[in-house]
Amino acid sequence: xxxxxxxxxxNSGRLGGLNPENGGTNDAKNLRVKLVLLxxxxxxxxxxxxxxxxxxxxxxxxxxxxxxxxxxxxxxxxSTTVKFEIWDTAGQERYAALAPLxxxxxxxxxxxxxxxxPESFAKAQYWVKELQKHGSPGIVMALVGNKADLQExxxxxxxxxxEYAEKNGMFFIETSAKTADNINQLFEEIAKRLPRxxxx
Amino acid sequence: MPSHSKSSSSSSSSFPSDDNGSDQNPSSTSNxxxxxxxxxxxxxxxxxxxxxxxxxxxLLEPGSEPEHESESESESxxxxxxxEELVNGSLNKIEELPEKSARVxxxxxxxxxxxxxxxxxxxxxxxxxxxxxxxSPSPSxxxxxxxxxxSVTSGIEEDVKDDDDDGNDDEIVDGVTDSQAPWxxxxxxxxxxxxxxxxxxxxxxxxxxxxxGKPIYSRYGDEHKLAGFSATLQAIISFVENGGDRVxxxxxxxxQVVFLVKGPIYLVCISCTEEPYESLRGQLELLYGQMxxxxxxxxxxxxxxxxxxxxxxxxxxxxxxxxxxxHSFSWNPATFLHAYTCLPLAYATRQAAGxxxxxxxxSGVLFAxxxxxxxxxxxxxxxxxxxHPDDMLLLSNFVVSSESFRTSESFSxxxxxxxNPMAFLYAYxxxxxxxxxxxxxxxxxxxFYHLKDCRIRIETVLLKSNVLVxxxxxxxxxGMYVEDLSLDSASRPGTVSPQVSxxxxxxxxxxxxxxxxxxxxxxAGLWHFMYCSIYLDQYVSSEFSSPFNSLRQQKRLFRAYxxxxxxxxxxxxxxxxxxxxRDENYVLLCWVTQDFExxxxxxxxxxxxxxxxxxxxxxxxxxxxxxxxxxLGASPFSW
Numbered sequence: 128x129x130x131x132x133x134x135x136x137x138n139s140g141r142l143g144g145l146n147p148e149n150g151g152t153n154d155a156k157n158l159r160v161k162l163v164l165l166x167x168x169x170x171x172x173x174x175x176x177x178x179x180x181x182x183x184x185x186x187x188x189x190x191x192x193x194x195x196x197x198x199x200x201x202x203x204x205x206s207t208t209v210k211f212e213i214w215d216t217a218g219q220e221r222y223a224a225l226a227p228l229x230x231x232x233x234x235x236x237x238x239x240x241x242x243x244x245p246e247s248f249a250k251a252q253y254w255v256k257e258l259q260k261h262g263s264p265g266i267v268m269a270l271v272g273n274k275a276d277l278q279e280x281x282x283x284x285x286x287x288x289x290e291y292a293e294k295n296g297m298f299f300i301e302t303s304a305k306t307a308d309n310i311n312q313l314f315e316e317i318a319k320r321l322p323r324x325x326x327x
Numbered sequence: 328m329p330s331h332s333k334s335s336s337s338s339s340s341s342f343p344s345d346d347n348g349s350d351q352n353p354s355s356t357s358n359x360x361x362x363x364x365x366x367x368x369x370x371x372x373x374x375x376x377x378x379x380x381x382x383x384x385x386l387l388e389p390g391s392e393p394e395h396e397s398e399s400e401s402e403s404x405x406x407x408x409x410x411e412e413l414v415n416g417s418l419n420k421i422e423e424l425p426e427k428s429a430r431v432x433x434x435x436x437x438x439x440x441x442x443x444x445x446x447x448x449x450x451x452x453x454x455x456x457x458x459x460x461x462x463s464p465s466p467s468x469x470x471x472x473x474x475x476x477x478s479v480t481s482g483i484e485e486d487v488k489d490d491d492d493d494g495n496d497d498e499i500v501d502g503v504t505d506s507q508a509p510w511x512x513x514x515x516x517x518x519x520x521x522x523x524x525x526x527x528x529x530x531x532x533x534x535x536x537x538x539x540g541k542p543i544y545s546r547y548g549d550e551h552k553l554a555g556f557s558a559t560l561q562a563i564i565s566f567v568e569n570g571g572d573r574v575x576x577x578x579x580x581x582x583q584v585v586f587l588v589k590g591p592i593y594l595v596c597i598s599c600t601e602e603p604y605e606s607l608r609g610q611l612e613l614l615y616g617q618m619x620x621x622x623x624x625x626x627x628x629x630x631x632x633x634x635x636x637x638x639x640x641x642x643x644x645x646x647x648x649x650x651x652x653x654h655s656f657s658w659n660p661a662t663f664l665h666a667y668t669c670l671p672l673a674y675a676t677r678q679a680a681g682x683x684x685x686x687x688x689x690s691g692v693l694f695a696x697x698x699x700x701x702x703x704x705x706x707x708x709x710x711x712x713x714x715h716p717d718d719m720l721l722l723s724n725f726v727v728s729s730e731s732f733r734t735s736e737s738f739s740x741x742x743x744x745x746x747n748p749m750a751f752l753y754a755y756x757x758x759x760x761x762x763x764x765x766x767x768x769x770x771x772x773x774x775f776y777h778l779k780d781c782r783i784r785i786e787t788v789l790l791k792s793n794v795l796v797x798x799x800x801x802x803x804x805x806g807m808y809v810e811d812l813s814l815d816s817a818s819r820p821g822t823v824s825p826q827v828s829x830x831x832x833x834x835x836x837x838x839x840x841x842x843x844x845x846x847x848x849x850x851a852g853l854w855h856f857m858y859c860s861i862y863l864d865q866y867v868s869s870e871f872s873s874p875f876n877s878l879r880q881q882k883r884l885f886r887a888y889x890x891x892x893x894x895x896x897x898x899x900x901x902x903x904x905x906x907x908x909r910d911e912n913y914v915l916l917c918w919v920t921q922d923f924e925x926x927x928x929x930x931x932x933x934x935x936x937x938x939x940x941x942x943x944x945x946x947x948x949x950x951x952x953x954x955x956x957x958x959l960g961a962s963p964f965s966w
Contacts, residue, residue, distance in 0.1 A: 189731045193737055194739065
């Protein structure tokens with residue numbers, strides 16, 4: 128069997144994509160979108176997803192391997208539903224080269240950093256640039272400062288995050304997966320910003 | 328207590344046993360060769376010296392004779408009194424390294440034994456005093472103070488609850504605790520470095536480093552703090568390499584330092600567990616394979632571009648994978664048998680699982696593997712694709728030790744080192760229940776949704792055909808119990824265990840018997856056995872029962888089997904066919920044929936003729952139930 132791919136080259140662009148066969152959206156009332164979470168390891172990507180999908184928070188850190196797939200549907204006030212198909216990617220360096228595999232074809236990218244870690248904020252900016260270059264055109268991007276409950280350890284100001292997000296046309300929010308603060312708002316806000324298919 | 332001893336009675340039906348071979352007159356050779364340790368050893372001198380001096384055996388049992396591994400002495404080209412040198416710090420010149428020796432072996436000899444006992448006792452006392460002033464808490468006081476004798480008795484616990492901290496290799500050498508705390512994966516004692524006394528006293532260290540001496544992985548302690556130690560190891564390896572030679576093993580007292588060079592990656596084990604060299608080397612090979620599984624061999628390219636490349640970030644978050652593998656070196660026979668084991672299941676149940684997996688494999692899945700913890704339920708490969716047992720071990724270790732797979736379905740690149748060390752495959756992993764998981768491997772990076780559909784189909788069929796329920800039952804009830812063996816050839820125990828029994832009537836009596844005889848083992852004093860089918864690359868081992876109630880006893884048996892395996896497969900004087908060995912712990916009987924290998928442990932007072940008879944009965948029993956304990960019809964592995 129052909130088994131020739133090795134460490135995938137980030138620039139090769141031959142990785143295909145992890146997309147549902149029938150594209151992203153179905154009809155105007157029931158949206159189905161592919162969402163990818165990116166960010167440095169340990170910023171809380173999995174915690175955000177598990178809080179959103181299962182309402183759980185597990186303080187013991189479990190390193191994500193490759194990427195986990197979860198889905199969650201939310202209903203908006205205008206009676207549309209949005210089904211998020213979420214790719215929670217591993218933040219480890221060895222998976223960086225594989226990221227295109229997960230973000231290709233994504234309608235939404237959530238880029239997460241940890242407000243107590245300037246390094247993770249720098250890493251977030253790397254991901255923003257990467258997506259601007261290689262992401263789907265028209266991708267909705269959100270910048271998320273997580274661990275907002277750790278105010279006393281904060282090293283990245285909300286102002287910095289907001290300014291960077293504005294400059295890059297992103298939606299910005301600070302969340303805490305631990306306290307569930309702003310988690311649902313994050314996804315609702317994303318849902319509102321999704322381009323709606325024109326009614327046909 | 329040392330886990331082995333000289334055999335009080337040792338005989339073999341056709342071959343000499345290996346344990347009293349060449350250590351008859353070790354002192355006579357030791358002075359013939361002038362000491363010839365190269366100077367690069369100088370740097371490690373103090374570290375090794377301090378490690379080698381903390382030896383509970385010499386302390387607790389000053390009268391006991393040291394045991395020598397016969398194989399290395401008979402082969403060694405260089406016999407040196409490394410101990411004396413390490414203690415005295417006087418090392419000799421490089422030029423005396425014999426050019427002709429294919430391998431450098433530095434083997435300690437008995438000559439200095441007495442002197443060392445004295446000096447180590449003295450140092451020991453000093454260190455014990457120092458230790459009270461140590462800042463970092465020593466593990467013996469860090470929360471898993473176990474009580475001697477208390478134990479996990481359940482046989483089904485053996486695969487995950489086995490404890491590396493049971494006063495053996497994880498525990499520091501003073502052996503104060505005999506902990507039975509459940510083993511948890513992940514790096515422990517990360518605060519230590521080579522200056523910590525507790526670190527130096529650990530019984531079994533594993534290191535991975537780069538050819539430039541940069542640390543990549545260390546079982547204990549912080550890799551970054553071990554840069555100096557790592558550089559010393561590198562210096563030893565490259566010094567010998569520069570002489571056109573290769574260092575494989577250094578002995579220093581009871582410590583063995585085993586080296587394995589894999590291109591730009593160096594692996595080192597420092598151990599005083601008395602495991603054979605071949606076993607430790609095999610463990611290093613697996614450790615390397617685990618690294619390849621995560622990164623592929625193409626990491627070598629990083630070193631071509633930049634020899635000083637720091638690999639630690641690439642392995643970020645994989646401590647649990649390595650620590651779990653190292654832990655399995657003390658309980659999982661697959662690590663030295665190079666075979667896998669199946670969960671006992673009724674033939675029809677396994678067939679049902681196999682049929683749906685085959686269905687999926689025909690649709691472009693390279694391998695479909697259904698497992699329960701470390702045991703295979705069913706395994707199917709695409710045409711002509713075969714999976715090496717070592718790859719299965721490494722893959723299942725990777726999945727089981729990575730907690731995130733339990734949370735949700737995942738899709739991750741992995742490499743099977745024996746299948747193709749250069750390329751990634753993509754693994755879809757999903758847990759069907761707490762213990763049971765499905766792995767679908769493909770070469771296509773965008774097959775996730777297809778594999779997800781496959782999984783849904785498989786899961787539906789497994790639920791409908793009750794396979795998952797049967798799996799849970801089998802986990803609870805276990806497989807073969809030695810108590811169920813009958814020496815009377817007329818009454819065969821036709822089944823593995825009650826849950827796969829065709830005749831429910833027989834169950835009650837079996838179970839009653841088991842209750843009555845609990846604690847006496849099987850007939851003829853049979854305590855435990857392990858049967859490995861060479862053709863199938865599968866093994867089955869009996870469930871642990873009395874007297875292997877504690878993890879410590881199970882581990883001791885494991886080590887005895889491991890040693891037996893190494894002695895049977897020793898290249899220089901083997902292969903052997905049978906071995907009968909008696910010591911104060913057990914009678915061990917090993918029988919190797921073209922078709923199978925049988926390892927059995929008996930009561931130390933067992934009668935030899937009866938033991939042999941019991942072994943024949945075990946083989947017959949295995950044959951009788953092979954439908955249930957083995958996965959049949961799987962393509963034979965052609966490596």
